[in-house]
């Protein structure tokens with residue numbers, strides 16, 4: 406595709422986003438782009454567009470030589486990959502919003518773009534209307550980019566806002582998010598953190614040149630949080646947010662995961678409520694920068710799709726410059742976490758480097774402590790549904806003082822720690838803080 410080419414579009418999907426882009430393109434006359442055909446699944450549905458535009462036959466779009474752009478907006482990632490890979494092989498530029506498809510096939514999609522020399526853009530796949538991918542791709546040099554930390558899933562943010570601000574029970578908050586159209590067709594993608602980790606997979610490709618599969622990144626959603634955790638948040642003047650984050654450590658390796666976080670008032674993410682998304686980008690010279698906006702919905706998402714279509718007019722494509730840096734993911738760092746449970750015997754305290762707080766109430770107990778990331782994910786208690794884990798503010802720790810660790814390990818080894826009362830724990834905590 407060359408600069409100035411007329412854009413003749415084949416659109417797949419006419420749902421929330423598909424209909425949105427159809428409407429928006431009708432009003433964007435200066436774009437010199439028109440939709441020639443729309444492929445949908447159910448031919449019998451009533452549509453807000455002329456009937457002769459619709460087909461259920463992929464080939465009418467994919468084999469039409471006049472169509473030079475495929476806009477893929479269906480809700481089936483497997484079929485979407487078939488459509489997108491055929492389109493790229495047929496030399497058609499592709500725009501998509503399908504994060505699951507992009508994240509799960511990013512390595513193959515990179516290869517197809519290179520082999521067939523066709524542009525493939527997906528700004529709408531991450532944070533809806535927020536222009537995060539092009540910013541990471543074009544503006545932030547890998548060496549300067551310290552971290553990206555974001556609320557990237559509007560549906561879970563909406564649920565958490567309702568749970569904390571209005572004490573709404575989780576099932577009711579989820580139902581409301583679904584009713585308002587913020588949740589994915591399959592809401593488990595949102596609440597289990599799968600949608601967020603798909604987006605993180607895409608973000609780290611553009612931020613640090615790391616190409617991986619979402620299943621290789623730790624992701625925990627919001628389904629294990631309970632009202633006790635929300636109450637603790639309130640007592641500490643925190644909010645709970647589901648955060649996708651990637652941090653470049655001093656050894657050049659990347660720590661990347663999706664976990665619930667306690668956020669304090671000093672963070673810009675504290676005020677990101679309801680279905681909104683926000684991303685804090687930290688670079689070594691500029692310090693923190695904050696992008697905020699609507700992460701889902703018909704027109705916010707359509708605006709990002711429109712921007713990609715528009716970028717094709719000047720033959721824009723992602724260059725993936727940072728792939729050459731060969732950055733790697735690491736699990737060799739520490740986290741300061743809050744961990745709540747019914748009884749302290751449900752976790753293994755020996756996994757912690759140290760414990761800073763322990764509180765016991767009739768309904769539930771919690772501790773705050775520092776644990777090595779790889780020990781956390783390997784532990785036999787971390788994945789239990791009765792245990793909730795939340796990362797504390799500034800919770801990523803690169804290195805710890807080994808003298809402290811030795812002393813603590815020693816204390817734990819001789820202390821039958823798990824059988825001790827909260828009073829003994831608090832004495833131990835005092836002793837440790839004096840090391």
Ligand SMILES: NC(=O)c1ccc[n+]([C@@H]2O[C@H](COP(=O)([O-])OP(=O)(O)OC[C@H]3O[C@@H](n4cnc5c(N)ncnc54)[C@H](OP(=O)(O)O)[C@@H]3O)[C@@H](O)[C@H]2O)c1
Nearest residue numbers: 418419420421422445446447478479480484502503701702
């Ligand atoms: N909704 C959002 O706010 C949002 C935000 C960011 C990204 N996205 C992404 O955008 C994409 C579309 O989401 P959506 O919310 O617009 O979905 P949606 O409202 O559920 O609509 C899905 C559309 O895909 C069509 N479709 C499904 N399978 C098909 C197939 N095999 N061949 C042709 N058409 C097929 C459906 O056809 P019928 O009409 O015939 O059923 C429908 O028109 C998804 O990848 C989603 O993750 C959505």
